[in-house]
Amino acid sequence: MEAVGLDVLTWMVDFLSGLFVDPFFAVARRPDKLVQILIQGVSAGVMYSLIALGFVLIFKASGVFNFAQGIMVVFAGLSVVVLIEAGVPAILAIAGAVVVMIVMAFAIERLVLRPLVNQDGIILFMATIGLAFFLEGFGQIIFGADPKPVPVDALMIPDGKIKVLGGLLGKPVRIYELDLTAAGFGALMVAAIIVFLNRTKIGRALRAVADDNQAALSVGIPLRTIWVLVWSLAGIVAIFAGVMWGAQSQAGFSLAVLALKALPVLILGGFTSVPGAIIGGTIIGVGEKLGEFYWRGVMGDGVEQWLGYVIALIVLLVRPQGLFGEKIIERI
Amino acid sequence: MTTSTRRIGDTLLKLEDISLSFGGVKALTNISFEIKEHEILAIIGPNGAGKSSMLNVINGFYHPQEGRITFRGQVRRQMRPYDAARQGIARTFQNIALFKGMSTLDNIMTGRLLKMKRNFLWQALYWGPALKEELEHRKVVERVIDFLEIQAIRKTPVGRLPYGLQKRVELGRALAAEPDLLLLDEPMAGMNVEEKEDMCRFILDVNDEFGTTIALIEHDMSVVMDISDRVVVLDYGRKIADGPPEEVRRNKDVIDAYLGVSHEEMAAE
Amino acid sequence: MQGHVQTAEVPAAARPLLSVNNIEVIYDHVILVLKGVSLHVPKGGIVALLGANGAGKTTTLKAISNLLRTERGDITKGSIEFAGEPIDHMNTNELVRRGIIQVMEGRHCFEHLTIEENLLTGAYTRRGGAEVRRDLEMVYAYFPRLKERRTSLAGYTSGGEQQMCAIGRALMSRPRMMLLDEPSMGLAPQLVEEIFEIVHRLNQDEGVSILLAEQNTNVALRYATYGYILENGRVVMDGDAAALRNNEDVKEFYLGVSASGRRSYRDVKHYKRRKRWLA
């Protein structure tokens, strides 16, 4: 009995020191690695945010949890790639993809959202699942099922790496130009969206629509226009996300599942907050990369598969609406 | 169930120096009053005066920052709403809070929840004692349904019912709990005269037959004047009057704050 | 009695601003709710729509503002015209642009917006910041309580405050015609009067036409020029407000006064079932 108790005790001590002590030794051993992991975390976070942003826009505007966002990202990315492969200049290819996404927004509004106006969130969620299936089939027919490399040169996306801080940390830290580009463009895009939402009356209208579709209609907010607008916007964000994700690996339909990575980001930041998507992304990105790297010894690999969700869960227990989400109104 | 005649008894609920605020908004300031057994107490006041908040305090949904609540001699400050329900406080809501996806019958059956004792394993069998219990309570509920004259909508999902009937079902749900204290928040809003008459009838009968104590909020002064034993008037979170209807109606503060120009007509009618 | 309103302001020959012709409404493809309702609102008139719970008042208003479709309801027969133009298949926002606005039953404020933001959404279809600000001040003048609570989230305000907010929001759109669904619900008596005063003033000063569904028959008939009584999805009676006020049945069932004067609620001992005009 006692021996067993002792075993359990040592195991506990080992486990806890693995969690909370060993990482500090690891950092002391290679401080450059910590900086490197932080950079990786932020970069990964930015990539998650790019997907989360599309979710947020659509959720804000229609209270729809758009399951098809992942596929839209793939669709948008592939449109650019395929157009460039067909010899279209990069800038026109992007314009072409924008047109594709706007057309898609119109179609979705007409065929899915309009007939389902004023339905529960879960029903619309289901409809977007239907949409995701449809787009997956349709997309593979027109683009082919095989993933395609993103022509970074044609798009003038730098993809080299810069080594910095070598003197300070003993070993240099790598910064990837691709990540810098993503972060830079991401920041620009977020700023533009925030200005657009706050400076125009559309922003307020969006929140009204999300709160109560029917009442929004009744005061004359043109739901259909708003939907098309927001889905187009989300589509444009998707182009960017698609190209960036594609450049990091390949543009193909298997990217769609990565959209799940955006979910903890969303809840952490709050479903309706644009800045929340960015900050949430960064927190999740950094948190899970740190956990994955420094807890490998005690937990094994793959912690990052769920750590993001657990971080989000813990935050939710304190703030049920996420960090920046609209307060959940509980009244009777 | 006592079939007492109406006889106002001792203090059932006593509120002392209740203060409640939300951030900067002071919803209630130093409010004290009592509710006596078997009486019908009306709470009136302008919009935003804190009436609904008062009911929320009584049944434990809001927790006042200050003050003391004594219910049946027991002092309490903090409790969860379900404890209030356990102690025999039931209520209806200003914005209808029915269970929209359920039928009228099921809604009223939920009111019996605290009285049912079989655990879920028995219920899973739906047989023997569980079935017997279910049927017993169904009988009680049918009595409530008969009483409120809503037999025809027994099986209709309440979400589809017109507003007035929903209010009635909500009353039914509260009644099914056989409460000692019944809190009604604007039970007659959105009803025409005839329907209000029905509602008054129900309220008076409950009070009469079962001796249930009732606290109600209502904006229709003729209703308040006709059926209440006592009226408490709130304004901006403060109590400005407390007394029998006739007296309150003539109170200058009440006229200024609440009744306004129309009190002449009210009085005339 | 079917006919057009005859009031001082409106010449007899004027065509009604809004006319609803014999409409039939079905929910969910199976529940028939309106069984041929016709009504007319003259330009500059105040028309009251009365009826018991479930008679179909709300449904009628929603049919006009075309919010029905969002509830899986459908107009299967009849037509609706506004200023001589059919509008039965026009979008709600298009109708708002044309000047018809509905104040929905049950408040429907945007919970997560502040009171002020709620009011401003009412002006969505309008341009011109200055004018909108002026109207905002006007609404605040009507409802001082709203001004006090302007920065609170609407979801946290009291029932009456929300009702004021809903009405104020509709006013912000500068409508030509308002569809009011139980505007007095949950309001203190003083405010009920005030609201009707505001409605009256809008009607007089700005020529806004009003269609009003109301349970507070007393007040409604006092301010209205004409009234319709709905029972079970049919119009069972209509006429000038004054005439309705004096009708015995209306008195009995809607005004609560019988031959012997107003009954006390305490004295109504026996349940009496309303005599249906349509058995």
Add this chain to the structure above:
Amino acid sequence: MIYREAGQFKTSYAADQAIFPILQDRIAVAIMMVVALVVIPMFGSDYFLEIIMINVLFFSLAAIGLNLLTGYTGQISLGTGGFMAVGAVSSYKMAILFPDLNIILIFLLSGLFAAAVGILFGLPSLRIKGFYLAVATLAAQFFLDWLFLRVDWFTNASTAIEGVPRSLFGVTITGPAATPVAKYYVALGFVLVFALIAKNLVRSQVGRAWMAIRDMDIAAEIIGIRPLRTKLLAFAISSFYCGIAGSLMLFLFYDSAEPDLFDINLSFKVLFMIIIGGLGSILGSFLGAAFIVTIPVILTNAPDLLGLPISSELAKHLEFMIFGALIIFFLIVEPHGLARLWQIAKEKLRQWPFPY
């Protein structure tokens, strides 16, 4: 006017509370029972039994489980796959560790394991609601995925977990050697019993408390329902069902499966079933499971049956498109699912030949 209750008066509350109060319904159900118990096993091909019927059955069980949680209690869960995995893994483990334990008992126990895990992951539901909760249940899903993949003990260090062969009353009912008919009866037995139990639960007080929480949790609390207890009970029972469904899936269908088959896609699949079938409807769970299981099979076989010469690749893409479009189409026709559609159809029948 074939379908109506005219002339059928109920003389007791008990009769009124029967599951099928109308005679016509009772006859229809009796016929369906005969079909399910006799006709299908007698005439169904192996393919039909294994690929369609057994799938529909264990998915129905999972769908009922999720429906109790999401449809009746309003707690959206995306952890179904994880809870099914708990069932599958624990039944596999028990079957290996205790070779003499009765297989039916093993299934039931695996449900209990899943219920325990369900309770654990249901705890946040006190504070977290709606889509936020949905994403929180994903934490359960991904954690369990990871756990079963990472900790060898659960899978006995092999790459797949197996549906170990077992027999009942001398008939082999699990494992590859069991006949489809035997497996079918096992699945049917479980589904019938547990569907009945679920129906009983939702029409008694527990069910009403769940629905009250779903429709308006604050009001429910005010009338005396304890939210956490009620929600946890829903999590427990729901996971119990899902756990058994997971075991059945392993033992009656896959025979051998990697634990990662019980991934997030499975969670979504079951969620589709209850939304398409109808939230808050036991019948809907069956209809939804039937829809989601059979439509792809029909679509896969369609080009072949119609003799259309399209490549398997194109056929697959079209299948996705049509499946997606069908989901949207059904939602537009009736957002409340097939069960409601069925109800409306009955209502129409009742009024027939009058339009309304």
Add this chain to the structure above:
Amino acid sequence: QAAQDGIYIPLLTYRTGPFADSGTPIANGLNDYFQLLNTRDGGINGVKLIVEECETGYKTDVGVECYERTKTKGAVVYNPYSTGITNAIIPKTPDDKIPVLSMGYGLTPAADGRVFPWVFNMPTTYWSQASVFVKYVAQQEGGFDKLKGKKIGLIHLDHPYGKEPIPTLQKLAGMYGFEFVTYPVPPKTMQDQRSTWEKIDDDAPDWLFMWGWGAMNPTAIKGAIDVDYPMDHFIGVWWSGNESDVRDSGKKAEGYLAGEFHGVGDDWPLFDEIRKYVIGKSPSQTPESMLGETLYNRGIMNAVIVAEAIRTAMGKFGNKVINGEEMRWGLENINLTAARLKELGLEGFTIPIRVSCEDHEGNHPVYLKRWDGSKWVKHSDWISPMRNVVRPLIEAEAKKLAEERHLPIRECK
């Protein structure tokens, strides 16, 4: 009905889904060879081949559906092309009496033909291959004794397939004293490998093996480039050695190695025949440029084994539509000699293949190929696996499975 007119061969393929990129060339290779036999020779020994694709999308449940649907049509052999699907149908085979040929993938212990008479994973398995990689490393390092203290990493898809080589490598690590570290990559996030490569960079293993599939491969190669991992110490399994895996990185991936058990390129007479009889003719969907691609060739190789097994079976049972049981015999008694390969127009394409009642793998040698920045070139000689290590592992694991699953153990005379 189908089976009356010819030998029915269902193909469980995936031209859709996340792994379509790898699935498509394989499917094309398989199809094209059978189509060639049909159009050029009128089938095998005059018996037509009826080939039907069933799209699985690499999903196990869909694969099982395909299996159940096609098995009643008289299928003679299954090529599941997914370790998951293979695992799921293996238990069904003894009752259905249809053999499974999982060529170079699937359940490695199934190589024990006494426990799994219906499963064949010739010409070689993951375990054998892992031992070949270690052998190669030892060669480079200058002998097995030099392995001591070295660190060998394995980056793998975190999926039954990816985990296959782990027991062997662990065993070898124990034997030769090198350190063995794994880097699992979850399938769902295989396109985001940042953490994995940071870990590899931190640990700096001397050699790195890869068991990847689909989009994991090109992403991993980019990851290696990102952290400057030496390409010539990075060796992929034969499923991580397709052109599409490295083409994208081009020159930067120069030096990357991968295992292989058949020829690369299209310098064999057979490919001319395919060009002549098949390409551009329905139902073939192959673009001409795909000929000679690694995975296309793998499909061809797979088809050759199937066809030769049928021929073998016909040798015993007669030139007729054979059934699954006869096919099983054919597979077990296959003898693909160098001479036969030459006849087929594939001289030197692969090494001769033979299996036995006990050994369904054959333990065939493997070689390494090298990416030169634009194409694959043969890099090493054929290297034989360490049978003395691998075979006992296989037998032990097969025994364990036999006990768990109550499988009968067949006597091989």
